[in-house]
Amino acid sequence: MKLVLRGLERIAIEPTAALEAKTGMTRLFVRYCGICRTDAKMWHEGHRDLVFPRVPGHELLAEDEEGRAFTVWPGRVCGHCRYCTGGRENLCESMQIMGFHFDGGFSHTVLAPTESLIPVPAASPTIRFASPNRWAASSMPWKPSTCKRVNRYWFSAAAPSA
Numbered sequence: 001m002k003l004v005l006r007g008l009e010r011i012a013i014e015p016t017a018a019l020e021a022k023t024g025m026t027r028l029f030v031r032y033c034g035i036c037r038t039d040a041k042m043w044h045e046g047h048r049d050l051v052f053p054r055v056p057g058h059e060l061l062a063e064d065e066e067g068r069a070f071t072v073w074p075g076r077v078c079g080h081c082r083y084c085t086g087g088r089e090n091l092c093e094s095m096q097i098m099g100f101h102f103d104g105g106f107s108h109t110v111l112a113p114t115e116s117l118i119p120v121p122a123a124s125p126t127i128r129f130a131s132p133n134r135w136a137a138s139s140m141p142w143k144p145s146t147c148k149r150v151n152r153y154w155f156s157a158a159a160p161s162a
């Protein structure tokens with residue numbers, strides 16, 4: 001099943017079509033997908049890059065066919081513009097973002113850019129990994145290919161007690 005935004009404040013639960021991995025994209029099975037403020041904005045106001053219908057969700061923890069856990073760097077960049085070559089790919093003018101330009105993680109299965117997968121250590125508390133309200137995984141400032149580790153952030157008002 002998947003959640004599909006069909007318009008402002010219009011969401012539907014629909015069956016998930018059988019997704020097949022394709023060149024450059026890996027099929028993942030979503031375990032958790034956090035709701036971030038951007039998702040709330042998309043729900044209420046839309047987004048400059050959002051075209052309906054769309055499966056939102058870009059803060060996810062998912063597993064591949066072998067059960068390896070990943071989070072996904074949600075941006076997909078061109079790799080050759082002045083921002084990309086200058087190490088500021090988060091400003092890429094051709095940025096494609098999971099959940100806006102292509103379907104995201106509010107779905108049992110998702111196709112994610114293979115180059116954007118970031119392995120999650122097996123010992124990590126996976127349910128918190130995809131929960132932006134408590135403990136979010138974020139790697140936006142780094143290219144996945146150079147990301148040495150996943151950085152975790154938590155917000156003091158809702159920091160986990162353990």
Ligand SMILES: [Zn+2]
Pocket residue numbers: 036037038039058059
């Ligand atoms: Zn977010």
Ligand SMILES: [Zn+2]
Pocket residue numbers: 077078079080081082083084089092093094
């Ligand atoms: Zn670029």
